[in-house]
Amino acid sequence: ISNNNHHNQNNNRRQNNARALTTAQNAGANQIGIAPKCNRYGRCHFDQCLPKWDNCGRMGHKAEDCRSKNVASGAAVQPNVVCYECGKRGHKSRVCLKKADQRGGNMQGQAYVIRDAEHNQEPNVVTGTFLLNNRYATMLFDSGADKSFVDIKFSRLIDIKPVKLNSSYEVELADGKVVSTNSILRGCTLNLLDHLFDIDLMPIELGTFDVIVGMDWLVERDALIVCGLPPPRQVEFKIELILGAAPVARAPYRLAPSELKELSDQLKELSKKGFICSSSSPWGAPVLSVNKKDGSFRMCIDYRELNKLTVKNRYPLPRIDDLFDQLQGSIVYSKINLRSGYHQLRIREKDIPITVFWTRYGHFKFQVMSFGLTNALAVFMDLMNRVCKPYLNKFVIVFIDDILIYSKNKEDHEKHLKIILELLKNEKLYAKFLKCDFWLKSVQFLGHMIDSNGVHVDLAKVEAIRNWSAPTTPTEVRQFLGLVGYYRRFIDGFS
Structure with a gap:
């Protein structure tokens, strides 16, 4: 598990918020609480301390499981791993939630760390206000989060009962507080531009956002988060100046x-x-x-x-x-x-x-x-x-x-x-x-x-020509001829 893309935008809404992922071993389905802090890396986990993977700088996973290899900068998600247990992409069978539920939670649990966003000033993040179950929610689309979350207070506003999981999940908040959740809201309805999508959300204390949409949903939907400068292309825009050109500058115009x-x-x-x-x-x-x-x-x-x-x-x-x-x-x-x-x-x-x-x-x-x-x-x-x-x-x-x-x-x-x-x-x-x-x-x-x-001629354009005031100056005549000339193929005798 990794968090390779930390992004930040909309500082007024993202104070004290960021993301990272680590892993923690559950001794069993009933083990709930704060894991001891590791002296080696300062993380909370129950099992033996795993080394950091150099490709992403995060601990708690092996090199072959590092998702940073599959997540490009700018959040262009291109999953190539398929789970044999549930058939979905983005994870392997040994970390499959479906498999964990079937065997009583004896899988490796995940701990999510929400850290201070003030230290992550990159622009590559998408935020906005969208409908979740017909309720307006402030959302963060975050390719650095492996799961999708909903704030506990907001979750009470939507008419979906949480489902208990057999494994618990630890989330470390920006202030260092560690919270645990073992429930999920399945089948929530996310409305994006009047298109409806199902999404499963884990309720925790978020504070700055009502919903964080993570990699589980982005991977399943083949979603791309597009931010930043465009890539180099076959054509580059150039400004070739005439010989002897000197810099020119004009004073700003007055604006209301x-x-x-x-x-x-x-x-x-x-x-x-x-x-x-x-x-x-x-x-x-x-x-x-x-x-x-x-x-x-x-x-x-x-x-x-x-x-x-x-x-x-x-x-x-x-x-x-x-x-x-x-x-x-x-x-x-x-x-x-x-x-x-x-x-x-x-x-x-x-x-x-x-x-x-x-x-x-x-x-x-x-x-x-x-x-x-x-x-x-x-x-x-x-x-x-x-x-x-x-x-x-x-x-x-x-x-x-x-x-x-x-x-x-x-x-x-x-x-x-x-x-x-x-x-x-x-x-x-x-x-x-x-x-x-x-x-x-x-x-x-x-x-x-x-x-x-x-x-055929666009009837709206025909109406515009009919309503055009009679031109009275050479400029207005040229403008009118330009408009009607666009439809010369439909006008008999036009010259």
Whole structure:
């Protein structure tokens, strides 16, 4: 048993909380209490003292059982061990709970140590508020915990009676207190984005979180906790400056108090993810605030002065008409939208200082590709074409961060969908689930409606054209012609 990934985030909720795992031998099912402290390593256990395993620095297990070999940095879980007793992955038969219950608890018990999180300031952790049995619960998704826990006080709010186990489990809390549990709440319902999952939880005193979701659930669900910077890719974003270019800087724009609060929150979020960091540089771009449909603000960087000094990438974007010509004969569709697509591509190390932007909260630089940089769209299109190249013109259309999978029947679509999802998983390109749609008979894609009868105009766009005010300036005329020109294939005599 090991705890190889200690993470920390959301300091206001995680004071005095962290995780580690050790093991302790139960003399029998009825042996409950605090184990003596070992003089060698300072841990609590009943059996003989096992040496530390060098790969993870933890004690209480052998090298061949060390889970750190199977858990990658950033919590990308790839279990390859199958229990012969229960058939589940992530553990061997000799530590199987099912086997322990059958033989009266004569297996090696586990002791979990919850230590001070203030000494573990890594950003790779996921927290949030989700529904557990229709009750809102603050949760920590922790790849460093072998089991999943629920706070005793919160467990009384959900209508599930605990089941007694034949073996007890020791948990050492952050303040050094050791608590014991020999019960479990089976069949709790976890609601993630309106998708329901069963989860078994062991009740203990947590305090800072209502629920800690550990490796037992993550392994069973093939879950990936995605944090931190994206991995190196086939394409790297570069900023090539024209000959003789000198650093440019513009003073920050004035923002309203509500915009400043939103800006502060977004800066904190980007910093936690590692996408931006503090900087001092002769370069500097101001920040703009753009209204979103939901009434909130999107932080945008005004890189216009930098873009004037940047050598343009002439990578061609595909013609919309050419893309839609591939759809003939298709009847079933799935659409995938990548999550913050540009942020999934790193910037070349020496170009990072050029991306500095100024705010009243300090100077920051991007370590991932930012919206607003002149070549961002072309570079990302290049990346996606390389990633999906084997399947282009067969059953996949890619336009920047939008992916359309099309098939002539349901059997083929199942195969095609699995191929693309596996491809994205291997490439560590992640989608925004709320913007994805699967197994559709008709789909909205790139401003058009697509079905088995062909490509049609999106009626919402038609309504927008009808409601467009009469243009009165050259700029407004160009804007209107750009909108209607997008649908020239549907307009007779358009020129």
